[in-house]
Amino acid sequence: MIRHLTLNIQGALRWPDKMLTNLFINNETKRPLTAGEARIYLTQELNSGKLKLPLGDCNNFDFQKGCPGHQDKK
């Protein structure tokens, strides 16, 4: 069983700027977000009803509860 790291959006908004810098990548420009841009993005996601975001490539992510866990593919 593997479980992807889950970011708590409300928690992340309280982080200092240096922890938010380069944490996210803009999918269109492929450039990392500044701390200010990250706060705007997190606030938008929170306002759209999400509580959590996946850190990593989770294909079954629950935006309220986080990664449900995945069976090992062996």
Ligand SMILES: [Zn+2]
């Ligand atoms: Zn996952």
